[in-house]
Amino acid sequence: MGEIFLYIFFFFLALSSYIYFRRDKRDPSKKTKLKLPPGSMGWPFIGETLQLYSQDPNVFFVSKQKRYGEIFKTHILGCPCVMLASPEAARFVLVTQAHLFKPTYPKSKERLIGPSALFFHQGDYHLRLRKLVQGSLSLDSIRNLVAHIEAAAASALDSWDGGRVINTFHEMKKFSFEVGILAIFGQLKEHYIQELKKNYYILDKGYNSFPTNIPGTPYGKAVQARKRLNQILSEIIREKREKKLLEKDLLGCLLNSQGEKGQVLTEDQIADNIIGVLFAAQDTTASVMTWIVKYLHDNPKLLEAVKAEQKAVRKINEESNQSLSWSQTRKMPITYKVVLESLRMASIISFTFREAVADVEYKGYLIPKGWKVMPLFRNIHHNPEFFTDPQKFDPSRFEVSPKPNTFMPFGSGVHACPGNELAKLEMLVLVHHLVSKFRWEVVGSQNGIQYGPFPVPLQGLPARFWKESTS
Template identity: 60%
Template structure:
């Protein structure tokens, strides 16, 4: 394939080479059409049995039959789609994406209504294929008493009182990662994923399951490759390979569970909390939640760290302020004659670095929105949101609104010297389904940034810039960078 100023041309040999792929492409398109038709039929059926509408639907457009406005949302920067809709229809509007009729809300008050005050009317929802892949008993897909029990367990493992004992282990993982980057050109996002993965495994399994970890990693990598594939469970497809890997992941975690029970070991990691007899979780429930936590802990944290590296590189004065803060921590420890290694108390002195993390999460808005499903007809602001429809609080819109943040496109950590207005900053979501691992995520970022800024320099591989969305917002091509140790 060649690019020219006149357009894109495809050679005859390339066309011939593509012919064997046409049946597969046709199968994918037919599968997608079948999925959208089935979903549309289901939605029409539920609409006919719902309570007669006495209120109008929110304003908006539903796009093409079956397809809706999916391509408009996912083919470019979602900011463009959201901004056009907000300008035309206001902060509450209807649309149709991924085969589902939806209402999108982009005000802090509406987000709070959906996620906090009336959360019982809006259940978390994911495509069925994603639930199968992660595990239908995982915390993301639950409501009610079972969800509350799972959340309590995860919080016990990830609240400050628990994770303060993990600083030394996380620091060892960070130092190992940075050492492996020295003098190399790396894909920053991929390396940050590896770092976040290793921290997640340490927090879940501790240090005593080394014999199983490498096999577990390889299975998870296969699972991950199929996560965003078409849900066609035929031999040779990414989805089929992913489902086989998911089954093997279950076997590995089951072996770890058996080993711990034989040793009668008491551990303070997440797996240990899940295994406590008073929680009465089945092995299947434990496996689903372990896989789910790995998924949640990896890509989002890695995305934020990738953006931090980019923003610091583009803002030398901010990088200098962070470096000076971290160097002062190192100097004070050396003068005191105490441990050179970081402690929990040290991370509480990283106020400038913490503001950089907050501002990065606001500007980058890794999760543009979240999905909820209406469990019964809901009235909001004089509009009807019918049962079965999806509701999407738009975090990205809220984080980039000039009503909430002055000069919102500017990267300015100093804005967090004052607490933001309520419900305007939600990088970890809000309400009972907000991320229970947010304290661990912040800790692993602070530890890595301490050693990164005090010991290393980095530079971009070229002048290209841009954002890609798939599904997380990322710098183009994962941000290729060269890292070198300071001399």
């Protein structure tokens, strides 16, 4: 881990130096009567990158907000940034003035996902693709996945049984991958699933590595795995077209789509968006589910309440010899509030990156064109003004709806996560089987957070699971 950090540090040191010497050194605020937000730009060349990554990133953000307020500037990862920590500011950037702020990602990451992926774009192409993805992940579509997700959850949990120590986060990632495959492809031949899984995991491992495309490095391996994924997806697409299958899964929606002028999506565009959805769905959902396991473990009274709710559902289904239904997943009030509170507490997406496409004025401050803009979701979710005693895990707080724009676990606006309902369904089904059939204990230290890049309990929450007797 230390070696990776050094690679990342020296890469961004070099990048920062290049940007520093190439950029216009004049203060952009001097071109207008507006002033830049308060804050520190840190050291020459490297800005405040070391301060951010040498500690819990949340400590960095919170300390800045306490010192400078809800809008402040900094310089990290080679980029001047404006950070925003209020609901109004998040709405300004993501909703009301979203056209002034474009999504921005490092080119190295864009290469691995694919440049045509939905979340790299704005405008007509983005709207067309978003409509397709939303349609395939709508409530009407995912309600047909309940039985398949339930089978995947039951199979995953059965594999944990026996009391051996497992890495909960890694196992949750396997489950999320299975659900992602179901949502994208529907039923898929097993050899395709295994090939997709093998190469996707190589890509995933290299995604946050030092981005040097040298054979044998994690990033170099990821680039090659991405090429193989294109080949596998091309085979699946060809087979679907030959059989003229018209399923309503994501691949079917992408294949059958025609633009206003009759244009169809290319295979590369389809592949990029499939990989993009897989990537967006896996680590984030797996992280939240891992936190749910921990939060329930740490709150025995709450766990008993969730167990009672889910065992009542299970009893009805056993007596009538039926499986979990869509309507039942809509009537789990205690469990649903646990999911919402887990999303708030964990705040897996702590912030998002945008880039100003023009000089923008906000509350008397200048946000210069080209600067990165970061709405800080975690700061908002943990603000005591909006959530009383924010460090306490308390699902009952969601008995009343949060104030507008204070709860954004899936983002907001045109770039909000289109798979949020699928993610919540996945969590509800997993919790149903977990608490109604299993008991578990966390092994070793029960505190601490690691970032890779999403926050998960330390060491992926090592735990033992046992199936409870039904007698």
